[in-house]
Amino acid sequence: MKRSVEERNWLEQRNVIVCRCEDVTLEEIRRAIAQGATTLDELKRLLRVGMGPCQGRTCRELLARELAEHLGKPVAEIMPPTFRPPAKPVKLGLLSRMVENAPRGDEGSSLEGGESR
Amino acid sequence: MEYELVVVGGGPAGLSGALKAAQNGVRVAIVDRQEELGGQLVKQTHKFFGWSRRGAGIRGIEIGRRLRNAVLAQPHITVFTGTEALGYYPDNSLLIEGPSGVSRITGKTFLFATGAQERMILFPGNDLPGVYGAGAVQTLMNVYGVRPGRSVLMVGSGNIGLIVSYQLRQAGVAVRAIVEALPQIGGYAVHASKVRRLGIPILTRHSIKEAHGKECVEGATIWELDDKFRGIPGTEKDLDVDVICLATGLTPLGDLLWQAGVSMTYVPELGGFVPIYDENMETERPGIFVAGDAAGIEEASTAMLCGEIAGLAVAAKLGKIPRHRFEEERNVLARELAALRSGPLSSKVRTGYERIRALVQGRRGS
Amino acid sequence: MKNLYGDLPEKDSLLSSGIPSVEDLDRVLPPPEARRKGPVAVLECFQKIPCDPCAQACKLGAIKEFSDVNDLPVIDWTKCTGCGQCVAACPGLAIFVVDETYSPEECLIAMPHEFVPLPERDQVVLLYDRAGRHVGEGIVHRVIRGRDKLATPVVWVRAPKALAYVARALGLPESQGRSGN
Numbered sequence: 001m002k003r004s005v006e007e008r009n010w011l012e013q014r015n016v017i018v019c020r021c022e023d024v025t026l027e028e029i030r031r032a033i034a035q036g037a038t039t040l041d042e043l044k045r046l047l048r049v050g051m052g053p054c055q056g057r058t059c060r061e062l063l064a065r066e067l068a069e070h071l072g073k074p075v076a077e078i079m080p081p082t083f084r085p086p087a088k089p090v091k092l093g094l095l096s097r098m099v100e101n102a103p104r105g106d107e108g109s110s111l112e113g114g115e116s117r
Numbered sequence: 118m119e120y121e122l123v124v125v126g127g128g129p130a131g132l133s134g135a136l137k138a139a140q141n142g143v144r145v146a147i148v149d150r151q152e153e154l155g156g157q158l159v160k161q162t163h164k165f166f167g168w169s170r171r172g173a174g175i176r177g178i179e180i181g182r183r184l185r186n187a188v189l190a191q192p193h194i195t196v197f198t199g200t201e202a203l204g205y206y207p208d209n210s211l212l213i214e215g216p217s218g219v220s221r222i223t224g225k226t227f228l229f230a231t232g233a234q235e236r237m238i239l240f241p242g243n244d245l246p247g248v249y250g251a252g253a254v255q256t257l258m259n260v261y262g263v264r265p266g267r268s269v270l271m272v273g274s275g276n277i278g279l280i281v282s283y284q285l286r287q288a289g290v291a292v293r294a295i296v297e298a299l300p301q302i303g304g305y306a307v308h309a310s311k312v313r314r315l316g317i318p319i320l321t322r323h324s325i326k327e328a329h330g331k332e333c334v335e336g337a338t339i340w341e342l343d344d345k346f347r348g349i350p351g352t353e354k355d356l357d358v359d360v361i362c363l364a365t366g367l368t369p370l371g372d373l374l375w376q377a378g379v380s381m382t383y384v385p386e387l388g389g390f391v392p393i394y395d396e397n398m399e400t401e402r403p404g405i406f407v408a409g410d411a412a413g414i415e416e417a418s419t420a421m422l423c424g425e426i427a428g429l430a431v432a433a434k435l436g437k438i439p440r441h442r443f444e445e446e447r448n449v450l451a452r453e454l455a456a457l458r459s460g461p462l463s464s465k466v467r468t469g470y471e472r473i474r475a476l477v478q479g480r481r482g483s
Numbered sequence: 484m485k486n487l488y489g490d491l492p493e494k495d496s497l498l499s500s501g502i503p504s505v506e507d508l509d510r511v512l513p514p515p516e517a518r519r520k521g522p523v524a525v526l527e528c529f530q531k532i533p534c535d536p537c538a539q540a541c542k543l544g545a546i547k548e549f550s551d552v553n554d555l556p557v558i559d560w561t562k563c564t565g566c567g568q569c570v571a572a573c574p575g576l577a578i579f580v581v582d583e584t585y586s587p588e589e590c591l592i593a594m595p596h597e598f599v600p601l602p603e604r605d606q607v608v609l610l611y612d613r614a615g616r617h618v619g620e621g622i623v624h625r626v627i628r629g630r631d632k633l634a635t636p637v638v639w640v641r642a643p644k645a646l647a648y649v650a651r652a653l654g655l656p657e658s659q660g661r662s663g664n
Contacts (some may be wrong), residue, residue, distance in 0.1 A: 016243060058237050061236060084204070163574070168535055301498045301499060310577065313613065457533045460532060462530070462531070
């Protein structure tokens with residue numbers, strides 16, 4: 001649902017949370033955009049949005065709309081952030097065990113190597 | 118382990134694709150996060166529409182059970198449940214995390230049937246406990262037998278919002294209202310009438326203004342919207358609810374497709390970014406197929422057909438079936454799919470698929 | 484009552500409220516000769532969606548075979564005996580059977596009812612119209628549970644004749660299923 005400017009201002013004042021995993025409010029997101037963030041990757045690096053347990057599945061679209069609105073672009077032009085493995089948080093112990101168990105010469109069996117777009 | 122086909126997602130599309138491929142001699146692995154195969158079908162207690170000969174009139178849970186039994190009885194299929202796909206790598210391998218830890222499996226081909234994620238909306242109090250996605254409410258009630266609360270505000274009148282409202286009432290939970298921002302109900306009229314005659318008001322041009330409560334939801338305020346979807350001050354109504362259920366739409370879940378470098382495009386009619394794929398459900402990365410909501414938000418009945426087409430196309434690609442037999446069978450499935458999508462309520466998805474087809478043809482031409 | 488269906492809007496209400504209008508319902512109202520004859524199916528299906536189980540369920544060929552899966556059902560009133568097979572089969576719970584010949588004062592209405600506990604024979608139930616308003620009481624005449632627990636039960640209710648085309652849902656007095664709304 002598209003919200004009007006007045007309504008979004010009101011939401012900002014009311015401290016509405018956009019990224020629930022990392023507790024990031026609309027106000028913080030708008031401030032980052034005002035300071036020059038123009039992509040989802042930049043917002044992610046500045047605020048950790050989309051880096052929690054849900055990996056942005058809840059907030060990604062909301063963030064894209066907010067960016068689109070401020071940049072005066074259609075939301076279709078706001079590219080998602082880069083997707084890398086793992087697609088969800090995993091325990092470091094599991095990964096270290098995987099590397100330990102990898103056959104010799106296959107130490108590359110880490111998370112590296114995922115292709116970005 | 119190397120498989121001829123790795124299916125990611127054990128919902129209606131993935132299971133249908135796995136079965137079709139395996140029946141044609143393809144060695145298949147299915148990876149699914151849940152302990153039980155079936156995807157969303159495991160909680161869909163309503164009867165499906167579509168053709169009687171293709172499962173219409175049968176409840177989703179029963180369709181899920183039949184697909185699951187068929188898959189488990191199929192010797193060519195290896196099932197990894199409770200297993201999450203963490204990453205796709207250009208050497209055609211998939212990093213998976215399951216009961217026995219993290220490992221890799223490789224596939225000659227892949228079918229990504231990863232489904233959808235729920236859309237959220239912003240309102241004050243949207244992070245209070247008691248604000249649920251409709252999928253979670255359905256899981257609580259229909260999988261675990263737990264009522265989410267005593268009194269609900271449903272946001273969104275698509276089929277999911279309507280069906281979940283009905284199921285809440287079946288569970289003995291009150292539904293105070295269904296609010297819909299658009300001037301028209303989004304879901305099927307039969308679902309709407311079914312909940313309306315139970316006394317649940319469906320309020321079009323209405324939305325949630327805010328949720329109230331200290332530690333959890335203790336109430337909600339709704340209001341009427343004007344033509345530009347702005348709340349109209351003075352029209353607020355307070356509802357005594359302890360649950361706010363969001364059924365505000367779905368968007369395709371494409372994280373692994375992005376990782377795999379599949380070309381994606383934004384198609385609002387299909388719910389957001391979707392992969393570009395041809396009439397065989399194959400993306401522009403040869404050997405990577407898609408089906409179901411991950412390929413565009415639609416219904417389980419069309420997802421199953423798309424899955425079958427993908428499974429068949431995999432079998433043909435691997436040389437398991439002759440080209441002419443593949444085309445013959447594919448065309449039958451494609452005709453059924455087109456018929457299901459030919460009604461007036463499918464005009465939006467038809468527009469979406471036409472966009473994708475135009476993109477594919479444009480690229481072939483150049 | 485304002486009209487045959489109780490107090491419903493004249494038109495254009497279905498997609499904005501879920502309540503079918505008089506105009507919608509007039510289109511599926513059985514003709515007088517069918518209503519005089521005995522029980523007859525009323526197919527309250529107004530929107531073209533891909534769905535055909537009613538035609539398959541009808542063993543008498545009264546609901547015509549669909550040429551397009553999106554067709555609206557078409558019923559041959561001369562063949563319909565009001566058996567109620569289609570009531571249990573309709574995925575949209577949009578079919579009812581009405582028998583206005585039951586007795587001088589009462590009619591029978593068959594309604595799909597997917598709530599537990601199911602009412603029992605001779606039990607008094609509350610009747611509701613298509614907007615969920617309480618419109619009267621009825622007495623349970625028969626309960627068809629269906630083949631298994633996944634089937635849609637069909638409850639046949641004896642009701643005042645004036646409610647034949649008004650009552651479309653039922654509830655147990657002060658039951659779990661109706662509480663709240």
